[in-house]
Amino acid sequence: MQRDTAQRRAIRGVFSQEDRPLTPQELLERAQDTVPQIGLATVYRTLKSMTEAETVMIVDVPGEPQRYELAGKDHHHHFSCRACGRMFEMDGCPGDLERLVPKGFVMEDHEVFIYGRCVDCQQ
Amino acid sequence: MQRDTAQRRAIRGVFSQEDRPLTPQELLERAQDTVPQIGLATVYRTLKSMTEAETVMIVDVPGEPQRYELAGKDHHHHFSCRACGRMFEMDGCPGDLERLVPKGFVMEDHEVFIYGRCVDCQQ
DNA sequence: CCCATAATGATAAACCAATCTCAATAAGTA
């Protein structure tokens, strides 16, 4: 059966503290604040089981390694800060995407990424 | 000086025939129709010099290798077909993205990806 | 408290995209 370890608690803790999509590396570093000896393999293993349990979702980002975010959120998109490299969530959705779709094509899904500077990285 | 080779002509030909963002692998396969012995290294070398010359642009796609498209096009976004894996261009742009940006964040750029089925892959 | 075994850490290995190496080829000027 699934055991409750300090490592997994730390990873779950990071996800609820930072409410944004995280890379395995970011998760490792934050989790090490709580459990210093935690290794990258444990992070990947935990992410895999959380993904299978649908506790977290994979976020594919252009030109970056996969990120992971807690599942069950409302539909949203992402903001990537070019200064600090962090990715944030943005509620809502631009309407009227159907208008962009070429004739004869069928839209099933969409993603929007906005790039710029986050509130902590102004000027 | 820059020499005009059959390989480079083939690659330029593929770009103008297929008017969409192509992966190095796609370029290799299409170019081999014209120059069967062309190798992947040549494709990458040619893409690098075309990128430096700003003849082509890199398109970063979520969860996929980089693609390349001819430079100088109007602002547009991309449609990815889940059936055939090809990526297409879509003219235009959803307005009103500023509305999504969290307070204090500054938008510099944006990308939109639509997923679904292209006209050749219906039902 | 015991103990079966799930989980971990360190590191090696697998993967894949992209680049490098180098001998062979071929473009293009004289």
Place this chain on the structure above:
DNA sequence: TACTTATTGAGATTGGTTTATCATTATGGG
């Protein structure tokens, strides 16, 4: 045509992410 040298192809190599290995640790039911 001859020659300089840019370009090529094949395969090795790199760099980064992700997975596998395996001896060790530690959870949690009995």
